[in-house]
Amino acid sequence: MTKTLTGRVALVTGASSGIGEAAAIALAQAGADIAISARRADRLEVLKAKIEALGVKVLALPGDVVDEKIATEAVEKTVAHFGKLDILVNSAGIMHMGTTEGTDLAEFRRVMDVNLLGTVYTCKAAIAPMKAQGRGDIINISSQAGRKTGPMVGAYSASKHALNAMSDSMRQEVGGHGIRVCVLMPGATTTEVATSISDPNFRAAIQTHVTKDGAVAASEIADAIVFIVSQPQRVNIDLISIRPTIDTSP
Numbered sequence: 001m002t003k004t005l006t007g008r009v010a011l012v013t014g015a016s017s018g019i020g021e022a023a024a025i026a027l028a029q030a031g032a033d034i035a036i037s038a039r040r041a042d043r044l045e046v047l048k049a050k051i052e053a054l055g056v057k058v059l060a061l062p063g064d065v066v067d068e069k070i071a072t073e074a075v076e077k078t079v080a081h082f083g084k085l086d087i088l089v090n091s092a093g094i095m096h097m098g099t100t101e102g103t104d105l106a107e108f109r110r111v112m113d114v115n116l117l118g119t120v121y122t123c124k125a126a127i128a129p130m131k132a133q134g135r136g137d138i139i140n141i142s143s144q145a146g147r148k149t150g151p152m153v154g155a156y157s158a159s160k161h162a163l164n165a166m167s168d169s170m171r172q173e174v175g176g177h178g179i180r181v182c183v184l185m186p187g188a189t190t191t192e193v194a195t196s197i198s199d200p201n202f203r204a205a206i207q208t209h210v211t212k213d214g215a216v217a218a219s220e221i222a223d224a225i226v227f228i229v230s231q232p233q234r235v236n237i238d239l240i241s242i243r244p245t246i247d248t249s250p
Protein backbone atom coordinates (compact mmCIF):
# COMPACT_ATOMS: atom_id res chain seq x y z
CA MET A 1 0.00 0.00 0.00
CA THR A 2 1.23 3.54 -0.73
CA LYS A 3 2.04 5.29 2.54
CA THR A 4 -0.09 8.34 1.86
CA LEU A 5 -0.21 9.43 5.51
CA THR A 6 3.49 9.28 6.38
CA GLY A 7 4.38 12.25 8.59
CA ARG A 8 0.86 12.67 9.90
CA VAL A 9 -0.22 12.03 13.50
CA ALA A 10 -3.60 10.58 14.48
CA LEU A 11 -5.38 10.15 17.81
CA VAL A 12 -8.08 7.48 17.85
CA THR A 13 -10.48 7.11 20.78
CA GLY A 14 -12.32 3.84 21.30
CA ALA A 15 -9.24 2.12 19.90
CA SER A 16 -9.42 -0.99 22.08
CA SER A 17 -11.95 -2.66 19.78
CA GLY A 18 -14.16 -2.45 16.74
CA ILE A 19 -14.11 0.56 14.45
CA GLY A 20 -11.56 2.50 16.51
CA GLU A 21 -9.11 -0.40 16.56
CA ALA A 22 -9.53 -0.94 12.82
CA ALA A 23 -9.12 2.79 12.18
CA ALA A 24 -5.87 2.89 14.16
CA ILE A 25 -4.51 -0.04 12.15
CA ALA A 26 -5.61 1.39 8.78
CA LEU A 27 -4.17 4.83 9.52
CA ALA A 28 -0.90 3.19 10.63
CA GLN A 29 -0.81 1.04 7.49
CA ALA A 30 -1.10 4.29 5.54
CA GLY A 31 1.97 5.58 7.40
CA ALA A 32 0.58 7.78 10.20
CA ASP A 33 1.96 7.75 13.72
CA ILE A 34 -0.85 6.90 16.13
CA ALA A 35 -2.05 7.67 19.64
CA ILE A 36 -4.63 5.18 20.87
CA SER A 37 -7.09 5.68 23.71
CA ALA A 38 -9.77 3.63 25.52
CA ARG A 39 -10.30 2.36 29.06
CA ARG A 40 -8.86 -1.17 28.61
CA ALA A 41 -5.11 -0.64 28.91
CA ASP A 42 -4.34 -4.31 28.25
CA ARG A 43 -6.07 -4.17 24.87
CA LEU A 44 -4.21 -0.98 23.99
CA GLU A 45 -0.87 -2.65 24.77
CA VAL A 46 -1.67 -5.52 22.40
CA LEU A 47 -2.72 -3.06 19.69
CA LYS A 48 0.36 -0.92 20.31
CA ALA A 49 2.65 -3.90 19.57
CA LYS A 50 0.62 -4.74 16.45
CA ILE A 51 0.85 -1.19 15.12
CA GLU A 52 4.53 -0.78 15.99
CA ALA A 53 5.19 -3.84 13.83
CA LEU A 54 3.87 -1.76 10.91
CA GLY A 55 6.84 0.57 11.36
CA VAL A 56 5.13 3.64 12.82
CA LYS A 57 5.28 5.22 16.27
CA VAL A 58 2.49 4.51 18.78
CA LEU A 59 1.44 6.14 22.04
CA ALA A 60 -1.05 4.33 24.28
CA LEU A 61 -3.22 6.63 26.40
CA PRO A 62 -5.57 4.56 28.55
CA GLY A 63 -8.47 6.50 30.04
CA ASP A 64 -12.17 7.21 30.22
CA VAL A 65 -13.50 9.87 27.80
CA VAL A 66 -16.27 10.70 30.25
CA ASP A 67 -13.61 12.35 32.40
CA GLU A 68 -13.10 15.77 30.81
CA LYS A 69 -9.56 16.08 32.19
CA ILE A 70 -8.50 12.67 30.87
CA ALA A 71 -10.09 13.25 27.45
CA THR A 72 -8.45 16.67 27.18
CA GLU A 73 -5.11 15.25 28.28
CA ALA A 74 -5.31 12.55 25.60
CA VAL A 75 -5.12 15.34 23.02
CA GLU A 76 -2.53 17.33 24.95
CA LYS A 77 -0.29 14.27 25.48
CA THR A 78 -0.52 13.37 21.79
CA VAL A 79 0.60 16.86 20.81
CA ALA A 80 3.35 16.89 23.46
CA HIS A 81 4.65 13.46 22.38
CA PHE A 82 4.49 13.80 18.60
CA GLY A 83 4.68 17.59 18.31
CA LYS A 84 1.33 17.87 16.52
CA LEU A 85 -2.08 16.35 15.86
CA ASP A 86 -3.33 15.99 12.29
CA ILE A 87 -6.20 13.52 12.60
CA LEU A 88 -8.65 12.95 15.45
CA VAL A 89 -11.02 9.99 15.16
CA ASN A 90 -13.65 9.85 17.89
CA SER A 91 -14.87 6.27 17.97
CA ALA A 92 -15.47 5.79 21.70
CA GLY A 93 -19.14 4.98 22.06
CA ILE A 94 -21.70 2.81 23.77
CA MET A 95 -25.21 1.64 22.95
CA HIS A 96 -28.29 1.70 25.10
CA MET A 97 -31.72 0.32 24.35
CA GLY A 98 -34.99 0.72 26.18
CA THR A 99 -38.23 2.66 26.21
CA THR A 100 -38.46 6.26 27.35
CA GLU A 101 -41.00 5.26 30.00
CA GLY A 102 -38.76 2.54 31.40
CA THR A 103 -35.42 4.20 30.89
CA ASP A 104 -32.80 4.16 33.60
CA LEU A 105 -31.80 7.82 33.71
CA ALA A 106 -28.30 7.01 34.87
CA GLU A 107 -27.84 4.95 31.69
CA PHE A 108 -29.38 7.73 29.57
CA ARG A 109 -26.89 10.22 31.02
CA ARG A 110 -24.03 7.78 30.51
CA VAL A 111 -24.85 7.46 26.79
CA MET A 112 -24.84 11.24 26.42
CA ASP A 113 -21.62 11.49 28.46
CA VAL A 114 -19.71 8.97 26.34
CA ASN A 115 -21.17 9.49 22.86
CA LEU A 116 -21.62 13.26 22.93
CA LEU A 117 -19.60 14.92 25.69
CA GLY A 118 -16.60 12.58 25.42
CA THR A 119 -16.28 13.67 21.80
CA VAL A 120 -16.88 17.33 22.64
CA TYR A 121 -13.94 17.23 25.08
CA THR A 122 -11.43 15.87 22.57
CA CYS A 123 -12.69 18.14 19.77
CA LYS A 124 -12.45 21.20 22.01
CA ALA A 125 -8.87 20.32 22.93
CA ALA A 126 -7.85 19.50 19.34
CA ILE A 127 -8.98 22.73 17.72
CA ALA A 128 -6.23 25.03 19.05
CA PRO A 129 -3.30 22.85 17.93
CA MET A 130 -4.97 22.17 14.58
CA LYS A 131 -5.59 25.89 14.09
CA ALA A 132 -1.93 26.57 14.86
CA GLN A 133 -0.97 24.05 12.16
CA GLY A 134 -3.48 25.52 9.72
CA ARG A 135 -4.97 22.09 9.06
CA GLY A 136 -6.47 19.03 10.69
CA ASP A 137 -9.09 16.33 10.32
CA ILE A 138 -11.75 15.45 12.87
CA ILE A 139 -13.90 12.39 12.19
CA ASN A 140 -16.74 11.70 14.57
CA ILE A 141 -18.30 8.26 14.42
CA SER A 142 -22.04 8.71 14.53
CA SER A 143 -24.61 6.10 13.42
CA GLN A 144 -27.59 5.46 11.19
CA ALA A 145 -29.39 6.22 14.47
CA GLY A 146 -28.10 9.77 14.00
CA ARG A 147 -30.12 10.28 10.83
CA LYS A 148 -33.30 8.39 11.72
CA THR A 149 -34.78 6.84 14.82
CA GLY A 150 -37.22 4.23 16.09
CA PRO A 151 -38.63 2.82 19.29
CA MET A 152 -36.24 1.76 22.06
CA VAL A 153 -33.27 3.76 20.77
CA GLY A 154 -34.18 7.18 22.18
CA ALA A 155 -31.03 7.73 24.26
CA TYR A 156 -28.61 6.34 21.68
CA SER A 157 -30.33 8.10 18.79
CA ALA A 158 -30.49 11.39 20.72
CA SER A 159 -26.76 11.17 21.45
CA LYS A 160 -25.94 10.60 17.79
CA HIS A 161 -28.32 13.31 16.48
CA ALA A 162 -26.72 15.71 18.95
CA LEU A 163 -23.25 14.58 17.89
CA ASN A 164 -24.11 15.29 14.24
CA ALA A 165 -25.37 18.79 15.11
CA MET A 166 -22.33 19.59 17.25
CA SER A 167 -20.01 18.31 14.53
CA ASP A 168 -21.54 20.33 11.73
CA SER A 169 -21.63 23.46 13.86
CA MET A 170 -17.92 22.91 14.58
CA ARG A 171 -17.23 22.33 10.88
CA GLN A 172 -18.64 25.75 10.09
CA GLU A 173 -16.51 27.33 12.82
CA VAL A 174 -13.17 25.77 11.90
CA GLY A 175 -13.19 25.27 8.13
CA GLY A 176 -11.66 28.71 7.64
CA HIS A 177 -8.67 27.50 9.65
CA GLY A 178 -8.10 24.52 7.35
CA ILE A 179 -9.73 22.03 9.70
CA ARG A 180 -12.06 19.49 8.12
CA VAL A 181 -14.85 17.82 10.08
CA CYS A 182 -16.62 14.64 9.01
CA VAL A 183 -19.56 12.78 10.50
CA LEU A 184 -19.37 9.10 9.63
CA MET A 185 -22.59 7.13 10.07
CA PRO A 186 -22.10 3.37 10.02
CA GLY A 187 -24.91 0.87 9.78
CA ALA A 188 -24.61 -2.66 11.19
CA THR A 189 -20.88 -3.28 11.57
CA THR A 190 -19.38 -6.36 13.19
CA THR A 191 -17.81 -5.15 16.45
CA GLU A 192 -18.28 -5.56 20.19
CA VAL A 193 -20.79 -2.70 20.40
CA ALA A 194 -23.58 -4.96 21.75
CA THR A 195 -21.58 -5.72 24.89
CA SER A 196 -22.27 -2.20 26.16
CA ILE A 197 -26.05 -2.84 26.28
CA SER A 198 -27.23 -3.68 29.79
CA ASP A 199 -30.51 -5.42 28.91
CA PRO A 200 -29.67 -9.04 27.98
CA ASN A 201 -32.47 -9.39 25.42
CA PHE A 202 -31.57 -6.19 23.59
CA ARG A 203 -27.89 -7.12 23.85
CA ALA A 204 -28.56 -10.46 22.15
CA ALA A 205 -30.70 -8.82 19.45
CA ILE A 206 -28.04 -6.22 18.61
CA GLN A 207 -25.32 -8.88 18.71
CA THR A 208 -27.27 -10.82 16.07
CA HIS A 209 -27.86 -7.61 14.07
CA VAL A 210 -24.19 -6.63 13.89
CA THR A 211 -22.87 -10.12 13.17
CA LYS A 212 -25.43 -11.11 10.52
CA ASP A 213 -24.29 -12.17 7.07
CA GLY A 214 -23.65 -9.05 5.06
CA ALA A 215 -22.83 -6.80 8.02
CA VAL A 216 -20.04 -4.32 7.28
CA ALA A 217 -16.55 -5.14 8.62
CA ALA A 218 -14.86 -2.64 10.93
CA SER A 219 -11.90 -2.60 8.51
CA GLU A 220 -14.25 -1.38 5.77
CA ILE A 221 -15.28 1.60 7.90
CA ALA A 222 -11.57 2.16 8.59
CA ASP A 223 -10.80 2.18 4.86
CA ALA A 224 -13.36 4.97 4.47
CA ILE A 225 -11.63 6.95 7.22
CA VAL A 226 -8.32 6.74 5.36
CA PHE A 227 -10.14 7.84 2.18
CA ILE A 228 -11.68 10.84 3.96
CA VAL A 229 -8.37 12.12 5.34
CA SER A 230 -6.58 11.46 2.04
CA GLN A 231 -8.61 13.99 0.07
CA PRO A 232 -6.98 17.14 -1.30
CA GLN A 233 -6.96 19.81 1.42
CA ARG A 234 -9.72 21.82 -0.29
CA VAL A 235 -12.12 18.82 -0.10
CA ASN A 236 -14.03 18.24 3.14
CA ILE A 237 -16.14 15.08 3.07
CA ASP A 238 -18.46 16.27 5.81
CA LEU A 239 -20.97 13.42 5.97
CA ILE A 240 -20.71 9.79 5.02
CA SER A 241 -23.18 6.97 5.48
CA ILE A 242 -21.97 3.37 5.14
CA ARG A 243 -24.28 0.46 5.64
CA PRO A 244 -24.77 -3.11 4.55
CA THR A 245 -25.99 -3.59 1.01
CA ILE A 246 -28.68 -5.89 2.43
CA ASP A 247 -30.05 -3.01 4.54
CA THR A 248 -32.89 -1.69 2.37
CA SER A 249 -34.50 0.47 5.08
CA PRO A 250 -34.96 4.21 4.37
Ligand code: NDP
Pocket (backbone or CB within 6 Å): 013, 014, 015, 016, 017, 018, 019, 020, 037, 038, 039, 040, 041, 043, 063, 064, 065, 066, 091, 092, 093, 094, 095, 114, 115, 141, 142, 143, 144, 185, 186, 187, 188, 189, 190, 191, 192, 193, 194, 195, 196, 210
Ligand atom coordinates in the same frame (compact mmCIF):
# COMPACT_ATOMS: atom_id res chain seq x y z
P1 NDP B 1 -16.97 -1.43 20.19
O1 NDP B 1 -17.73 -1.73 21.42
O2 NDP B 1 -16.22 -2.53 19.54
O3 NDP B 1 -15.96 -0.21 20.46
C1 NDP B 1 -16.31 0.84 21.31
C2 NDP B 1 -15.05 1.48 21.83
O4 NDP B 1 -15.39 2.58 22.67
C3 NDP B 1 -14.18 0.54 22.64
O5 NDP B 1 -12.84 0.72 22.26
C4 NDP B 1 -14.38 1.01 24.06
O6 NDP B 1 -13.19 0.77 24.79
C5 NDP B 1 -14.60 2.50 23.84
N1 NDP B 1 -15.29 3.14 24.95
C6 NDP B 1 -16.53 2.88 25.42
N2 NDP B 1 -16.80 3.65 26.48
C7 NDP B 1 -15.69 4.40 26.70
C8 NDP B 1 -15.33 5.38 27.66
N3 NDP B 1 -16.17 5.73 28.63
N4 NDP B 1 -14.12 5.95 27.58
C9 NDP B 1 -13.24 5.58 26.61
N5 NDP B 1 -13.53 4.67 25.67
C10 NDP B 1 -14.73 4.09 25.73
O7 NDP B 1 -18.04 -0.82 19.19
P2 NDP B 1 -17.89 -0.08 17.78
O8 NDP B 1 -16.52 -0.13 17.28
O9 NDP B 1 -18.98 -0.57 16.94
O10 NDP B 1 -18.25 1.40 18.21
C11 NDP B 1 -17.52 2.51 17.72
C12 NDP B 1 -18.50 3.63 17.38
O11 NDP B 1 -19.28 3.19 16.27
C13 NDP B 1 -19.48 3.95 18.49
O12 NDP B 1 -19.61 5.35 18.59
C14 NDP B 1 -20.78 3.34 18.00
O13 NDP B 1 -21.89 4.05 18.49
C15 NDP B 1 -20.62 3.52 16.51
N6 NDP B 1 -21.49 2.68 15.68
C16 NDP B 1 -21.32 1.31 15.64
C17 NDP B 1 -22.15 0.56 14.84
C18 NDP B 1 -22.04 -0.92 14.75
O14 NDP B 1 -22.92 -1.57 14.14
N7 NDP B 1 -20.98 -1.53 15.30
C19 NDP B 1 -23.21 1.17 14.02
C20 NDP B 1 -23.29 2.59 14.16
C21 NDP B 1 -22.45 3.31 14.95
P3 NDP B 1 -13.08 0.46 26.36
O15 NDP B 1 -14.25 -0.41 26.73
O16 NDP B 1 -11.75 -0.23 26.46
O17 NDP B 1 -13.09 1.79 27.02
